[in-house]
Amino acid sequence: MSKNLTKREEDYSRWYNELVVSADLAENSGVRGCMVIKPYGYAIWEKMQAELDRMFKETGHSNAYFPLFVPKSMFEAEEKNAEGFAKECAIVTHYRLKNDPDKPGKLMVDPNAKLEEELIVRPTSEAIIWSTYKNWVQSYRDLPLLINQWANVVRWEMRTRLFLRTAEFLWQEGHTAHATKVEAIEETERMMNVYADFVQNFMAIPVVKGIKTANERFAGADETYCIEALMQDGKALQAGTSHFLGQNFAKAFDVKFTNKEGKQEHVWGTSWGVSTRLMGALVMTHSDDKGLVLPPNLAPIQVVIVPIFKNHEQFDQIKLVVDDLVQSLKKLGVSVKFDVRDTLSPGFKFNEHELKGVPIRIAVGPKDIENGTFEIARRDTLTKEIVSKDGVVHYVSNLLEQIQNDLFNKALDYRNNHITEVNSFEEFKDVLENKAGFISAHWDGTSETEEKIKDLTKATIRCIPLDRKNEEGICIFSGGQSVGRVLFAKAY
Amino acid sequence: MSKNLTKREEDYSRWYNELVVSADLAENSGVRGCMVIKPYGYAIWEKMQAELDRMFKETGHSNAYFPLFVPKSMFEAEEKNAEGFAKECAIVTHYRLKNDPDKPGKLMVDPNAKLEEELIVRPTSEAIIWSTYKNWVQSYRDLPLLINQWANVVRWEMRTRLFLRTAEFLWQEGHTAHATKVEAIEETERMMNVYADFVQNFMAIPVVKGIKTANERFAGADETYCIEALMQDGKALQAGTSHFLGQNFAKAFDVKFTNKEGKQEHVWGTSWGVSTRLMGALVMTHSDDKGLVLPPNLAPIQVVIVPIFKNHEQFDQIKLVVDDLVQSLKKLGVSVKFDVRDTLSPGFKFNEHELKGVPIRIAVGPKDIENGTFEIARRDTLTKEIVSKDGVVHYVSNLLEQIQNDLFNKALDYRNNHITEVNSFEEFKDVLENKAGFISAHWDGTSETEEKIKDLTKATIRCIPLDRKNEEGICIFSGGQSVGRVLFAKAY
Known part of the structure; x- marks a missing residue:
C-alpha cells in the first residue's frame, strides 16, 4: 500500500500483477497455479454472479449441480473434447492416505487404495452432464433442457496469472439440449447476447461479437460464438464463449428423444460459460496507475x-x-x-x-x-x-x-481507435508492433494461413465479427481470395 | 411418478431414497458416491444459501475463495486434523492424460506427468486457509478475520446416500481468527446460534444445541458445538457444527500477531459449516407417504x-x-x-x-x-x-x-415426545429398540464407556445439551459418577 504501483507504460504486466494483489482482489496460494480470491475481489465476483444468475433465470434456465469428477471412460467418450483437454487434466488415482512408516508424523499415499478407474477433475462438464442427460430425455416433451451450473473447474496450466489463467477457476457453465438444430443455434446466439449485454452494460466493457475460426473453436463444438474485449495494452481478451455442439455429445452419450412423429432422434446441444477471468478483464479495461477503477x-x-x-x-x-x-x-x-x-x-x-x-x-x-x-x-x-x-x-x-456510462464510453473510444484496417502483411506487422489492438484484415479462410501468421507474429484470429461487411478481398498473407475481414490480435 | 412410494413404516430408508429421486431432488451419478443435484433440489438449496449468506453477512462475515487442492505437506501440518481425514481423501497424483498406444481412441494417465507432491482434494479447508492467514495477520488490527467460503468438498465415503453421505458435497465453511480465546469462543457460540435460528425458523426443524464429546469432536478442534435434529424414524441427524479450534491451527501454521502491548501471540480460531446434508434433514423431518412436504x-x-x-x-x-x-x-x-x-x-x-x-x-x-x-x-x-x-x-x-409454523410445531411435538429419560442400561436398550429418539441418560464422562455403549447398541452421544440441568447421577452403563444427563441416539 505504501509503495506506488509500477506504471502501466513502464510494464503493463507487472502493473497488473501488483494491482491485483495490492487492491486485495486475489493472491497466489501455496498450491501451484491456484489463487486465493480475497474478500474484496470475491465481493465483486458475487455482484457479477448475482446479475448473470438473474439474466440466466430470466431466459428460462435453472441451476443444478453435477459431480466434480469424471471417470476416464466417460471423459474420453466425446473424442475431440477429450483430446482438447487431455493435456491439462488433474487426475485422482487414489482415495486414502496412511501413516508413512519411514517418516513419523508424515503421511503417504496408500498404495492399496488405488482407484479401479482414474477420475478426471472436471476441466469442463460436458461429459458428465451429457451422460446424465441420457436419462433425463425420452420425449420431445422433455426438451428443451435449460440448465446452468456454478462451479469450480481445473485446467493444469503451466504458466498462470491471477484471474487470467489459473489452474483452478470459478465459472458458470450452461448446458442445454434441444429438439432441433435451429433451436440450439438460437440458444447459442441468445446466450452470446446475454453475455454481451452483461459485459457491456454491467461491466462497462465494450465487446465485439463474433464466431471463432476452426482453430480457436471449443473442442467438441461445431461452432463457437464469442465476445472479445480489448485491454489497455492493445491485447484482446476473450470474455465469454457460447458453443453450438451440434449432435456431437448426444451421439457420444446416446442422448435420443422421440419426436412428435414418434421417431427417435439425437438431441442438439449447446454450452456456454464465463469465468473469474472476467475479473482480469475488469481490472485491465478501466484501472489506472493509481489503482483500480470500478464501474x-x-x-x-x-x-x-x-x-x-x-x-x-x-x-x-x-x-x-x-x-x-x-x-x-x-x-x-x-x-x-x-x-x-x-x-x-x-x-x-x-x-x-x-x-x-x-x-x-x-x-x-x-x-x-x-x-x-x-x-x-x-x-x-x-x-x-x-x-x-x-x-x-x-x-x-x-x-x-x-x-458507469463514462467508463463504457471511454473504453469504447479506446477500442474503436484500436481497430485498424490493414491490406498487407507488412502493414499488419507494423500495426501489431507499434499500435497493437484489433487488426481488421482479409484472410483466405484456411487454418494453415492462420497458423503461419500466429507462428510469425503471435497474433491469432480473435473472431469473424457477426456484423462484418461482405467485402471481397485478398488475404494479406497468402494472397488468396477472402469474402470479408476478420479481427486479428495478440490475446490473453 | 406413476408408482406409489414405499410407505415410511414399511421401510423408512427405502421411502427416503425413492422420494429424493422421484421428487426430482437428486440422483446418483455415473461417478461412484457422487450425486447430481437436480434443478428442483438445487432451487431449494439456493434458498437455503441465500438466507444463510444473508445471516453470515449480517454477523460481519465476508465470502472468499480458497483452492480446491491441498498439498500433502500442508495437509499434514495439523496432525490431528490430518489423521482425522487421511482415510477419506481423494488424491491427485498426475496432471496429464495421453493417448493409450495399445488402445486406439482411449486415453491413459501419462506416467511422465507425475506431480512432485500429491494434492489432496479438500475434505475441509482449515489447512489451506490457515496457511493463507499466516500472511494476512500481523497485528491485532488485522483481527478478527471473519471469512466464509461456499464450496464443494470431497470425503471418500464407502457407503453413500443421496444428500446424507456423498463423496462430494456442497457446503459453506466459516473460518475465523481472533485475538483472544474469549472472542473465539463467542464466535463459535454465535455461529451455532445462527445455525439454530436458520434451521428452526427457516427450515422448521427443531434442534437441540449442545457440545460434542471428545469422541465426536472435529479433528483438530478443542470443542465442537452442534445442533442436533430428530428424524421421523427416531434417528438423530447432526444439522450443523461450530468448532472452537483453540490455537491448534495457528500453531501448526505459525499464525501470530502483535498484540496491543507489542507482544507476539498465536491467534485463536474457529470454523463452522453446514452442508447439502440439510436437504436430507428437510426431507426426513416433514415429508410423508405421499411425497415431499416443504416449509x-x-x-x-x-x-x-x-x-x-x-x-x-x-x-x-x-x-x-x-x-x-x-x-x-x-x-x-x-x-x-x-x-x-x-x-x-x-x-x-x-x-x-x-x-x-x-x-x-x-x-x-x-x-x-x-x-x-x-x-x-x-x-x-x-x-x-x-x-x-x-x-x-x-x-x-x-x-x-x-x-410454516405448524410444520415446526408438529416436528417439535414429535421431537419432544421422543426425548426419553432412562435410568438403567436395560431401560436404555428397551427405549432404543422400541421407541428410538433421543435418550437422556447419565454418563460417567469417559470415552471408554461411550465406545462400549456404541459397540453394543450403535447409539452414540449426540451432544451434551447446553441447557441441561445440573443433576448428580449414576452412569447407566458403568455406575460411575455423572454431573448431568447427555443425549444418546442412533444417528445418520
Missing part, C-alpha cells in the same frame, strides 16, 4: 465518506451531517461506507480508496460543515467538486450513473 | 393453481380470474405457478404437486367461477377448504405463515 455496478462500496477533523468536537459535528447522508443514500440502494478509522490520516485513506477503486469519495471537514457543502471526488477522472448539502443525494445518485 | 420458506413454488375445465371457453373464464390472483400473489412476494399444461389431467397434476411438496394447491373449476370461490388444499395436512374470491389473497398469505 459503480460492480463496486462493493460505491461511495466512501472520509471525515477530516482535528478534535472530537469537530468529528461529532461531521458525524451528525454524515449520518444523515448515509441514511439517505442507503435508501436509494447506494452502498456507502463512512470511514471512521481513527488511527489513519485522511491522506492515507484517500490513497487506499483510490487503490481499491471506490467510484465516489466524499470528504467532509469543519469548513464544509460551516458552508453546508461536501467535497466530492470521482475516482475515474480524479476530479473534485464542491457540492451543496441540499442537492447532494441527487447529485451522487446521478454521478454514479454518469460514471 | 413455505423453502418451497421453490409456494402456491400452484390447477385449472379444471372441459373446453376452451371454460379455460378462458378460469384464466381471467387466475391471472388476477397470480398478479396479486406475486405482488406479495409469493412464488406462484399456474399449471396450464394441457396434456395432463388435474388428478395427475395433484399427485405431482403433492409429490413435490408444493405447500398450497388452488383448484379452480367452472363451479368455482360461478360461485366466486377457490378450492384451497394444504399439502401438510392434506385438507381442503372453499374460500371466497374476495379474501383469497389475504387467506393464502396467512396460510403460508400458518403452515
Whole structure:
C-alpha cells in the first residue's frame, strides 16, 4: 500500500500483477497455479454472479449441480473434447492416505487404495452432464433442457496469472439440449447476447461479437460464438464463449428423444460459460496507475465518506451531517461506507480508496460543515467538486450513473481507435508492433494461413465479427481470395 | 411418478431414497458416491444459501475463495486434523492424460506427468486457509478475520446416500481468527446460534444445541458445538457444527500477531459449516407417504393453481380470474405457478404437486367461477377448504405463515415426545429398540464407556445439551459418577 504501483507504460504486466494483489482482489496460494480470491475481489465476483444468475433465470434456465469428477471412460467418450483437454487434466488415482512408516508424523499415499478407474477433475462438464442427460430425455416433451451450473473447474496450466489463467477457476457453465438444430443455434446466439449485454452494460466493457475460426473453436463444438474485449495494452481478451455442439455429445452419450412423429432422434446441444477471468478483464479495461477503477455496478462500496477533523468536537459535528447522508443514500440502494478509522490520516485513506477503486469519495471537514457543502471526488477522472448539502443525494445518485456510462464510453473510444484496417502483411506487422489492438484484415479462410501468421507474429484470429461487411478481398498473407475481414490480435 | 412410494413404516430408508429421486431432488451419478443435484433440489438449496449468506453477512462475515487442492505437506501440518481425514481423501497424483498406444481412441494417465507432491482434494479447508492467514495477520488490527467460503468438498465415503453421505458435497465453511480465546469462543457460540435460528425458523426443524464429546469432536478442534435434529424414524441427524479450534491451527501454521502491548501471540480460531446434508434433514423431518412436504420458506413454488375445465371457453373464464390472483400473489412476494399444461389431467397434476411438496394447491373449476370461490388444499395436512374470491389473497398469505409454523410445531411435538429419560442400561436398550429418539441418560464422562455403549447398541452421544440441568447421577452403563444427563441416539 505504501509503495506506488509500477506504471502501466513502464510494464503493463507487472502493473497488473501488483494491482491485483495490492487492491486485495486475489493472491497466489501455496498450491501451484491456484489463487486465493480475497474478500474484496470475491465481493465483486458475487455482484457479477448475482446479475448473470438473474439474466440466466430470466431466459428460462435453472441451476443444478453435477459431480466434480469424471471417470476416464466417460471423459474420453466425446473424442475431440477429450483430446482438447487431455493435456491439462488433474487426475485422482487414489482415495486414502496412511501413516508413512519411514517418516513419523508424515503421511503417504496408500498404495492399496488405488482407484479401479482414474477420475478426471472436471476441466469442463460436458461429459458428465451429457451422460446424465441420457436419462433425463425420452420425449420431445422433455426438451428443451435449460440448465446452468456454478462451479469450480481445473485446467493444469503451466504458466498462470491471477484471474487470467489459473489452474483452478470459478465459472458458470450452461448446458442445454434441444429438439432441433435451429433451436440450439438460437440458444447459442441468445446466450452470446446475454453475455454481451452483461459485459457491456454491467461491466462497462465494450465487446465485439463474433464466431471463432476452426482453430480457436471449443473442442467438441461445431461452432463457437464469442465476445472479445480489448485491454489497455492493445491485447484482446476473450470474455465469454457460447458453443453450438451440434449432435456431437448426444451421439457420444446416446442422448435420443422421440419426436412428435414418434421417431427417435439425437438431441442438439449447446454450452456456454464465463469465468473469474472476467475479473482480469475488469481490472485491465478501466484501472489506472493509481489503482483500480470500478464501474459503480460492480463496486462493493460505491461511495466512501472520509471525515477530516482535528478534535472530537469537530468529528461529532461531521458525524451528525454524515449520518444523515448515509441514511439517505442507503435508501436509494447506494452502498456507502463512512470511514471512521481513527488511527489513519485522511491522506492515507484517500490513497487506499483510490487503490481499491471506490467510484465516489466524499470528504467532509469543519469548513464544509460551516458552508453546508461536501467535497466530492470521482475516482475515474480524479476530479473534485464542491457540492451543496441540499442537492447532494441527487447529485451522487446521478454521478454514479454518469460514471458507469463514462467508463463504457471511454473504453469504447479506446477500442474503436484500436481497430485498424490493414491490406498487407507488412502493414499488419507494423500495426501489431507499434499500435497493437484489433487488426481488421482479409484472410483466405484456411487454418494453415492462420497458423503461419500466429507462428510469425503471435497474433491469432480473435473472431469473424457477426456484423462484418461482405467485402471481397485478398488475404494479406497468402494472397488468396477472402469474402470479408476478420479481427486479428495478440490475446490473453 | 406413476408408482406409489414405499410407505415410511414399511421401510423408512427405502421411502427416503425413492422420494429424493422421484421428487426430482437428486440422483446418483455415473461417478461412484457422487450425486447430481437436480434443478428442483438445487432451487431449494439456493434458498437455503441465500438466507444463510444473508445471516453470515449480517454477523460481519465476508465470502472468499480458497483452492480446491491441498498439498500433502500442508495437509499434514495439523496432525490431528490430518489423521482425522487421511482415510477419506481423494488424491491427485498426475496432471496429464495421453493417448493409450495399445488402445486406439482411449486415453491413459501419462506416467511422465507425475506431480512432485500429491494434492489432496479438500475434505475441509482449515489447512489451506490457515496457511493463507499466516500472511494476512500481523497485528491485532488485522483481527478478527471473519471469512466464509461456499464450496464443494470431497470425503471418500464407502457407503453413500443421496444428500446424507456423498463423496462430494456442497457446503459453506466459516473460518475465523481472533485475538483472544474469549472472542473465539463467542464466535463459535454465535455461529451455532445462527445455525439454530436458520434451521428452526427457516427450515422448521427443531434442534437441540449442545457440545460434542471428545469422541465426536472435529479433528483438530478443542470443542465442537452442534445442533442436533430428530428424524421421523427416531434417528438423530447432526444439522450443523461450530468448532472452537483453540490455537491448534495457528500453531501448526505459525499464525501470530502483535498484540496491543507489542507482544507476539498465536491467534485463536474457529470454523463452522453446514452442508447439502440439510436437504436430507428437510426431507426426513416433514415429508410423508405421499411425497415431499416443504416449509413455505423453502418451497421453490409456494402456491400452484390447477385449472379444471372441459373446453376452451371454460379455460378462458378460469384464466381471467387466475391471472388476477397470480398478479396479486406475486405482488406479495409469493412464488406462484399456474399449471396450464394441457396434456395432463388435474388428478395427475395433484399427485405431482403433492409429490413435490408444493405447500398450497388452488383448484379452480367452472363451479368455482360461478360461485366466486377457490378450492384451497394444504399439502401438510392434506385438507381442503372453499374460500371466497374476495379474501383469497389475504387467506393464502396467512396460510403460508400458518403452515410454516405448524410444520415446526408438529416436528417439535414429535421431537419432544421422543426425548426419553432412562435410568438403567436395560431401560436404555428397551427405549432404543422400541421407541428410538433421543435418550437422556447419565454418563460417567469417559470415552471408554461411550465406545462400549456404541459397540453394543450403535447409539452414540449426540451432544451434551447446553441447557441441561445440573443433576448428580449414576452412569447407566458403568455406575460411575455423572454431573448431568447427555443425549444418546442412533444417528445418520
